[in-house]
Structures are given as C-alpha cells and as structure tokens.
Amino acid sequence: MALLLAVLCLALPLTHAAPVVDQPPPSLYNQTTDVGIAVLTAASFNQTLFPPDAEGAAPATGPLIWFVQFYNSWCGHCQRFAPTFKSLANHTLAWTRHLRLAVMDCALRDHAPLCNHYNVQSFPTMHFLPPHTPRDGPPRGEAYVGPHTEAGTYHGILDYVEKTGFPAECAALPPGALDAQWEGVKETQMALVVEAAGEDQGKDVVLSVLGQTPQLAVRRATSVNAALVASLDSGQSANGLWFISKSGEKKKHQFAVKDPKVHDYVAAIFAEDDRLAASQNLPALARTPVPYAQATARPTPAGTTSKDAPAKPHIAAPLRPLNMTDLHSALVYLFSMEINSHSHIAGADLAALHLFTGLLDDLIPFPSPVYNAVQKLRQTLQSTDQTEAASIINLLKETGLDVEHAPLQWANCQGSQSGKRGYPCALWQLFHTLTLRYYEKNRENAEANALAKESGVLRGIFGLVGRFFSCSECRDNFMREANALSSQTEVLSPRNAVLWLWRVHNGVNKRLAGDVTEDDNYPKQQFPPATLCPGCRDADGQWREDEVLQFLRAFYAVHGNAEAQATGS
Numbered sequence: 001m002a003l004l005l006a007v008l009c010l011a012l013p014l015t016h017a018a019p020v021v022d023q024p025p026p027s028l029y030n031q032t033t034d035v036g037i038a039v040l041t042a043a044s045f046n047q048t049l050f051p052p053d054a055e056g057a058a059p060a061t062g063p064l065i066w067f068v069q070f071y072n073s074w075c076g077h078c079q080r081f082a083p084t085f086k087s088l089a090n091h092t093l094a095w096t097r098h099l100r101l102a103v104m105d106c107a108l109r110d111h112a113p114l115c116n117h118y119n120v121q122s123f124p125t126m127h128f129l130p131p132h133t134p135r136d137g138p139p140r141g142e143a144y145v146g147p148h149t150e151a152g153t154y155h156g157i158l159d160y161v162e163k164t165g166f167p168a169e170c171a172a173l174p175p176g177a178l179d180a181q182w183e184g185v186k187e188t189q190m191a192l193v194v195e196a197a198g199e200d201q202g203k204d205v206v207l208s209v210l211g212q213t214p215q216l217a218v219r220r221a222t223s224v225n226a227a228l229v230a231s232l233d234s235g236q237s238a239n240g241l242w243f244i245s246k247s248g249e250k251k252k253h254q255f256a257v258k259d260p261k262v263h264d265y266v267a268a269i270f271a272e273d274d275r276l277a278a279s280q281n282l283p284a285l286a287r288t289p290v291p292y293a294q295a296t297a298r299p300t301p302a303g304t305t306s307k308d309a310p311a312k313p314h315i316a317a318p319l320r321p322l323n324m325t326d327l328h329s330a331l332v333y334l335f336s337m338e339i340n341s342h343s344h345i346a347g348a349d350l351a352a353l354h355l356f357t358g359l360l361d362d363l364i365p366f367p368s369p370v371y372n373a374v375q376k377l378r379q380t381l382q383s384t385d386q387t388e389a390a391s392i393i394n395l396l397k398e399t400g401l402d403v404e405h406a407p408l409q410w411a412n413c414q415g416s417q418s419g420k421r422g423y424p425c426a427l428w429q430l431f432h433t434l435t436l437r438y439y440e441k442n443r444e445n446a447e448a449n450a451l452a453k454e455s456g457v458l459r460g461i462f463g464l465v466g467r468f469f470s471c472s473e474c475r476d477n478f479m480r481e482a483n484a485l486s487s488q489t490e491v492l493s494p495r496n497a498v499l500w501l502w503r504v505h506n507g508v509n510k511r512l513a514g515d516v517t518e519d520d521n522y523p524k525q526q527f528p529p530a531t532l533c534p535g536c537r538d539a540d541g542q543w544r545e546d547e548v549l550q551f552l553r554a555f556y557a558v559h560g561n562a563e564a565q566a567t568g569s
Contacts, residue, residue: 025073025419028082029103035291036089038102040068042110048102050135059135065099065166066129067144067157070120073107073419076517077148077473078124084150085124091154094208094266094290098167099157109404112337116389121341122472124148128160158200161207169210170203173221177231182246187217189276191269192242194229197222205265212287213269215276216243241265243272322433322556323411328370330426331360335396336403338468339389346386352463354381359460363437364430365558369400416521424474428505429556431461435501436556439494450497451490458482458497478504498552499545502527528555 031039038048049066050059069085071078089101106115106123118127118139126144133140146156161170173181173192181190191213193202202220209218221228229238234252241253241260253268274284339345345353357378360366366374373396380395381387396403408422413429415421435450438457442448450458462482469475481504485492492500506526513524528536533551538544 025105025107025422026417027105028071028073028079029086034086034089036093036096036101037086038100040102040104042108042114045104045114046135049129050133061129061131061133063131064097065131065161065164066102066133067099068102068104068127068129070104070106070115070118070123070125070127072123072470073105074423075107075123075471075474076424076512076515077471079517080515081124081148084148085153088150088153090292091150092157092207093292097211098207099161107337109336112340116341116343119341119343120470122470122475124472126153130164131166155200158203161203167207167210169217169219170206171220172202173219173225173228175225175227177227178244178250179231179248181219181228185217187215188246189215189272190217190219190244191272192244193218193220193265194223194232194238194240194242195220196239197224201262201265204262205269208262208266209269212285213273214285215280215282216269216273218269241268320412321554322429322558324367324558325409325411326413326426327364327430327433328366329408329410329413330423330430331366331370331374332401332403332406333408333423334427334468335392336406338470340393340404341470342389342468344386344388345392348463349467350381350384350386352460352467354378355454355460356464357381358455359434359438359457363434363441363457373399373401415519417519420519421522424471427469431501432498432505432552433556433558434461435494435498436553439498440553442494445494448494449490450492450494451486456492456497457494458485458492458500461501462486477508481507495549498549502548502552528552 027039029037029039031037040048046059049061049068051062052059071081073079085101085103092099092101104115105111106120118125127141128144129141142160144153144156144160146152158170161167162172165171191209193205195202199222206218206220223229223238232238232242232250232252236252241255242250243253244250253272255264255268257264270287277284339353342349357374360374361371361378364374365371376399377392377395393404410422410426413421413423413425415425434457438448438450450456453459462479465475466479466482469478485500509524509526512518515524518524528548528551530537532555533547536544536547536551
C-alpha cells in the first residue's frame with residue numbers, strides 16, 4: 001500500500017501554483033445598463049436609501065418602498081438569479097414613483113458591516129424597507145421569503161404593497177356601493193379596475209399610472225364586493241376597467257383585445273385622462289415614456305445546452321494537488337464573512353462551530369499562528385454556552401490571525417477571472433482534506449464513526465454548511481444529500497466518508513457542467529479524470545473505488561512545508 005501511494009504521488013504534478021491575491025469579483029449588476037436597479041456600495045448605501053432631510057430631520061427613506069437584494073457575487077445561485085432580478089426591475093419600471101429596487105454585493109469586505117447590520121446570513125436575501133424607514137437604530141422592514149423567480153418576486157412585492165397599504169390606492173375598495181366610494185377623493189372622475197379576489201393585475205395597473213392622471217382618480221376593487229358589483233349594474237361580468245363619475249355615470253371600457261394586459265389598461269386610462277383634459281380645454285399631461293430595456297437571453301440552465309449558443313471554448317487548466325494557501329484563505333473568508341454574519345452564536349450554532357473548529361485543530365496542520373488561533377478558539381468555544389461573532393474575530397486577531405484584514409490568496413483555486421472558483425473551490429478542498437486526514441488518523445480504528453454527533457468529520461462538515469454556509473441554494477442542495485445519508489445510517493467508516501464526499505462533489509460537478517457559474521478554463525468534470533488517474537476506472541468506465549481512494553490520499557496530502565505553502569513562499 002505504501003508503495004502504491006508513493007507511485008501515485010510521483011505520478012501527480014506536485015508543483016504548486018504561485019498564490020495570487022484575490023481581486024474584487026465583477027459586480028453582477030451595472031448601474032448604467034441595468035435600468036431600474038440602484039447598485040449600492042458602502043459609500044452610497046445610506047445616501048441612496050436614507051437621503052438627508054432638507055429640514056434637518058433624522059435620515060429616513062422617502063415616501064416609497066425599497067426592495068433591496070443582498071447578494072454575493074461568488075454565489076452560484078446569485079449569479080443565476082441576476083438575470084431574473086434584472087427582468088423584474090424592467091417589468092416594474094413604471095412603479096418607480098412608489099417602489100424601487102436596489103442591490104448590494106456582500107462578497108466585498110467593506111460591505112460586510114452593512115450586510116451584517118441587516119442580518120444577512122444567506123444569499124440572496126431580499127428585504128423590504130417601507131416608506132419613511134429611519135436609518136438609525138435597529139434594522140426595520142421585512143424579509144422576502146417567497147420563491148426566487150420573477151413571478152414569485154413580482155407577486156411577493158404586490159402582496160407586500162397590499163399588506164402595508166402603500167400606496168393606499170392599491171388597496172381594494174371597502175364593501176359598499178359606488179356612491180360610498182368617493183369619500184376623500186378630490187377628482188370627479190375615476191378609473192376603476194375590477195378583478196377577481198387574489199388577482200394582482202389591478203395593483204400593477206394602479207402602481208403604473210398613479211400620479212400621472214390629474215383628471216382621474218385610480219382605484220381597484222374585487223368582484224367579491226357584492227354591493228359595488230350590484231351598483232355597477234353591468235348585466236355581465238363586472239371584471240374589467242370602468243370609468244365612473246361622482247354624478248353616477250358609469251361605462252365599462254371595451255378593449256380591442258380579448259385578454260387585455262397591464263399595458264392595455266394603462267393606455268386606456270391615459271387616453272381617458274387626456275380626453276377629459278381636452279374636454280376642459282386643458283393640456284394633456286406630458287408623460288415620460290418608461291425606458292424599458294430590450295429582453296436579453298437568459299443563461300442556459302445548469303445541466304443543459306443551448307442549440308443556438310456556441311459551445312464554450314474549454315481550455316482545461318492543469319489540476320494540482322492540495323495547496324495550504326487555499327485552505328488558509330478558505331479559513332480567513334469563512335470566519336471574516338460567513339461566521340461574522342451571525343452576530344450572536346449559541347445553541348446548535350455554537351455546537352456546530354465548536355465541532356468544526358475541533359476538527360480543524362485535530363486534523364489540519366496549519367502553520368502558526370493559524371494553528372494557535374484555531375486551538376485557542378476551540379478552547380474558548382468549549383468553555384462557553386454563547387458568544388458573539390465580534391468576540392471570535394477579536395480572539396483570532398489577538399492570537400495572530402487577523403481574518404478581517406488578511407489578504408485572500410488563491411493558488412490552485414485561482415480562477416481564470418475574478419469571481420470564479422476562489423472560496424467555494426477552497427472550501428471543497430478543505431472538506432476533502434478533513435475527511436482524508438480523518439481517514440489517515442482512524443484507518444486502524446474500527447470504532448471511528450464519521451457521523452458521530454460530537455466527533456464525526458462529516459457531522460462537523462454538515463453542521464458548518466447547514467448553519468453557516470451562506471449560498472442558500474448550494475447549502476440546501478448539499479444538506480439534502482447530508483440528510484439523505486443521515487436517514488439511511490447512523491454509522492459511517494472513515495473510508496466511506498471520504499468516498500461519500502467525493503461522490504457528492506462529482507454529483508455537483510455533473511449538475512453544474514455548462515452552467516453560467518462555470519470557469520471556462522476549469523470545466524466541471526468527473527474527478528479524477530483519466531489524465532490524472534488512468535487506473536481509477538475499469539474497462540467499462542466504472543469507478544474502482546479502492547484506486548480512487550488511494551489517488552485522493554495522494555492528491556489531498558500536505559506536501560513539503562505547510563508553513564511555506566500557506567504563506568506563499
């Protein structure tokens with residue numbers, strides 16, 4: 001066995017890539033080209049959302065709703081969601097007098113304090129700020145919890161508008177006949193959208209025209225308002241667009257199309273408002289056209305290909321064995337960004353962090369002062385039942401690991417461009433290294449259980465991902481696999497733990513092959529490829545797991561001087 005491992009080690013390209021300091025990833029959004037989206041930075045966040053009041057009042061949002069997406073530019077789900085959010089912004093451009101969309105990239109270190117202030121612990125997180133929200137004090141507003149689709153966010157926004165009662169005109173008229181609906185209305189004419197209960201088209205119409213019809217009040221009602229429907233006396237379905245007056249006149253608008261859309265309603269209401277202005281010899285309101293963007297092609301979903309899109313020019317870069325630089329930077333990012341986003345840590349979160357820190361201490365030969373910092377943190381977590389993220393960051397700093405200012409350097413996880421690979425790649429490397437070091441330590445221990453609640457390596461990885469990994473879709477996918485394993489067995493040998501994680505990672509690679517998140521120079525493939533391990537598959541292409549295990553032992557071994565690797569020397 002020792003001879004086989006030595007041969008495998010010689011067969012691998014053991015040179016290490018020179019570490020490269022991580023550059024800020026490109027933003028997923030562009031202030032100039034992405035119409036309808038305010039791209040926030042640490043410098044512009046407060047100025048944009050909480051502009052100073054001319055009369056010296058405390059800074060607060062204006063008379064509108066903000067819908068803010070906190071995202072992370074390395075998060076694969078955020079990258080795939082970006083075109084959806086841009087399309088949502090384009091769809092809702094006509095609402096900008098009453099509601100605006102904004103984005104904040106929490107991958108940037110100088111953005112972290114603001115993201116933490118809003119308790120952002122997973123990506124993407126979308127947050128409503130109601131009108132006149134004060135800047136100071138605890139964060140206000142409400143998180144969006146619906147599906148991450150254009151339809152889901154669209155309906156979620158309109159549900160929030162109705163719930164908060166802003167603008168008031170979006171609320172359905174109260175029960176009562178027509179003559180009871182004029183209280184507080186200064187106009188003598190009204191455009192009334194009647195729709196079935198639960199429909200959102202009327203809210204969209206009201207938001208799109210409100211403030212642009214000086215001759216017309218604009219309201220909506222639902223067809224369950226029996227008294228109102230009866231007073232319309234239509235002799236047909238009341239649903240549709242009505243023009244009514246205080247004097248009692250009412251007329252249902254006849255659309256030229258069978259199934260009128262929002263823009264049909266908007267055009268009809270504007271035309272009626274202009275007609276009323278002309279009848280009084282008043283000039284029609286000069287309305288600025290909504291600058292809708294042209295539709296752009298969506299990225300091809302993961303695992304599929306587009307017949308019309310040219311194939312990506314994959315230029316496969318060499319895959320290199322473990323480099324401690326990547327593990328060091330994974331640890332720096334993990335604590336400075338992921339752990340730091342959880343202000344108060346107790347209960348199951350504390351237990352998960354303590355177990356994972358213990359595994360780092362026991363299994364990874366980090367150089368000092370990293371090793372000393374990890375060991376000190378483990379001892380501190382063991383002796384408390386709660387702590388603060390800030391206390392953890394300070395403790396690490398006092399023992400020589402300043403995670404908030406240490407540079408992020410990637411060696412074998414350096415992507416062909418900023419925002420590719422990096423932290424997710426390095427975290428996978430860290431997990432594989434943990435399972436393999438656990439295997440090496442416990443090969444002769446028949447009692448070792450990778451799923452043991454207080455010491456198992458997989459249990460520690462599951463706890464960290466489930467409690468602290470911030471890419472919501474990635475976390476959910478991984479934990480689905482973890483929960484499936486835990487439901488099947490309570491005991492897993494160190495060997496099978498290594499192979500389980502390897503199979504899961506290959507499953508992720510298969511699912512994400514060709515995805516928008518992929519680095520063209522590092523195409524997702526089944527690992528190890530035949531170029532690195534010719535003997536890892538049999539003649540039928542099936543994996544030979546004993547050979548795979550030995551390959552992984554060599555690939556994730558710490559070669560040479562760990563201190564030199566971690567410092568990039």
